[in-house]
Amino acid sequence: MEYQFSERVQNLKPSVIREILKYSSDPTVIPLSAGNPAPDAFPYDAISSLSAELLQNAPIEALQYSVTEGYLPLRQHLLRYMKEKYGAGTETDDILITSGAQQVMDLLTKTLLNEGDTVLCEAPSFIGSLNTFRSYRARLVGIPMEADGIDVQQLEQALNTEKNVKYLYTIPNFQNPSGITMSLAKRKKVYELCRDHNVIVLEDNPYGELRFEGEPLPPIKSFDQEGVVMYAGTFSKVIAPGMRVGYAIGPKPLFQKMVVCKQGEDVHSNIWAQIVCHRFMTQYDYEAHLKSLQEIYRRKSKNLLDAMEQHLKPLITWNKFEGGLFAWCTLPKEIDMMEFVNKALERHVCVVPGTAFLTDENEPCSSFRINYSTPTDKQVTEGIRILGEIAREMMP
């Protein structure tokens, strides 16, 4: 047999991160490359007891086919939760439960994008989402990041000049990979600019509730009275990613098509996990749980920051981050980033080269991404010590 692939997949490659992650299964490697939530953050006991109870009391509900839209009590609860806590969502919005937030990116893209249409995104941005957009042959246009979020002047320029722009993809809180949080003023400005250009905002907020410093900022969705924002949420970082439960809150007209697309992809998301998430949110003290997560990440991030202060300064700098799972580090111009990353791998420390997060991987980049939630504190300290050593060795 000769296999002829569709045009859309001919240039698709596995995510660099997924490939690099293969190294991290080697137990001698320090995995600063991952993006996993801290395993000690999973509410094991609660999941275990909710699950046992569910399979005992409502096994048919947990195991039979279900509706594509998702488990109704979870949908209703999330709408209330987002409205009451964040002022996000209106009467003209609806909610769809997805198989992780990744599926929100997929379904919205499938629903809106013709091949060759433009997606605006932050540069750098989350490679997983970029690859989803690429799989529909989107034209990706990166807008540079500043310390307080996307460069709104360049965004405005792109909105004025780029053709067939279907949406802006943004991660306003503790962005992956840069760690940057978008300021309140920019959130409002981004909303207004996109609304005025009839461009949807795809607001991806996986880390928003993992804030360990500073004051929470309202989601862009909270300004939305005109059906501009599709909000992507997930339980991956606040309950457990292996369950694959995410959700989209956005304008009703978009959901009619997204639901049909989801029917064709996986019929519905694992219903056991949907019910467990709902019961966890409603039968446990969810706010206390979030506080305990924030405490874990505060402690782990402090350990990272201490190590960076001690071993990386002054050669390697990093962006301030008030939450999330990542630190974005930048090398001095004398050091070649890819060479640095490869030297680190030789010494069994795995980080992700910054180029992986660009719309064009061949653009120059002197940054790399560190994850501090997956490895142990000891591994983080040791990994950072080695990275500092390599940087000093590489200086001319």
Next chain:
Amino acid sequence: MEYQFSERVQNLKPSVIREILKYSSDPTVIPLSAGNPAPDAFPYDAISSLSAELLQNAPIEALQYSVTEGYLPLRQHLLRYMKEKYGAGTETDDILITSGAQQVMDLLTKTLLNEGDTVLCEAPSFIGSLNTFRSYRARLVGIPMEADGIDVQQLEQALNTEKNVKYLYTIPNFQNPSGITMSLAKRKKVYELCRDHNVIVLEDNPYGELRFEGEPLPPIKSFDQEGVVMYAGTFSKVIAPGMRVGYAIGPKPLFQKMVVCKQGEDVHSNIWAQIVCHRFMTQYDYEAHLKSLQEIYRRKSKNLLDAMEQHLKPLITWNKFEGGLFAWCTLPKEIDMMEFVNKALERHVCVVPGTAFLTDENEPCSSFRINYSTPTDKQVTEGIRILGEIAREMMP
């Protein structure tokens, strides 16, 4: 905001079945329209105890991010199982765990089809898959069914004349909706024809292990030495559909792209469910479990057949079925099928109009589909009695 949809979704509609299923949530309606496995077929106790043990002993494995390809022990076990039991799979095949078999249809289509390319399918065929193909703007060409499976002469003609045919979609066992099983001779012929025309066979086998009569036939995949067949399997009918665990076994070169597409859709399938399926297959007597399922369906189908003999004969005829979940019934030419289905709905009996399963819903069709696994035996008997009454009333 004005929403502009992609061309691919502009004509997408929700599946007729999903819409009709909304009626079946009305407790006064007899749901002969569903496609759910019998709830008494779920191995509740095993799932419950395996799940409890798993969340106790290996909670990180069950809850953390996992690899896109699927849980390795499950992949290895399924490859062995399919090889040993059915002689299916070679050294050049690989396996991917999916979020239900529906995702196999989606990923293969995404990987192979350009817009406007042709998919050959049986006529009638499973609407869920047809809608997946449609969502990639496939051109669907239906090949008529005969009592022993697809009409191979018409298949050969289509292979010779249709352009850009990427694959043939077939359900060889107890086809949904026709109930027909493809003969051994036709399985071989279908394989050879497709191989000789360099066209992939997408073999969907959700019901194969629910045979309650006659002798099992080898899957088309078992003839495949040349990388022609992509086999779609699922646990939806043999363990539980709410878990959303399916799998694809097929030629390695196709998987490289399918895995990247799956990364972009949902990263990986719910890992708790994958591990539970693996442990169920390996720690319990899986063959005894399958026998007990066959016994349930044998009993339930006998109840249906008794009712049909009593109430439908001679006006309404049906295809012989040796397994699976469906009976395909045909009305005499004097009765308009859509009118019959609507009259049944008025009397709170829900069946699926046959047109839903055609590549062109506007073609004439005098058949409808009955499911006997979801309703109770009493509901089935009563529903069939009402259907027979309506048919007699409608005769001129």
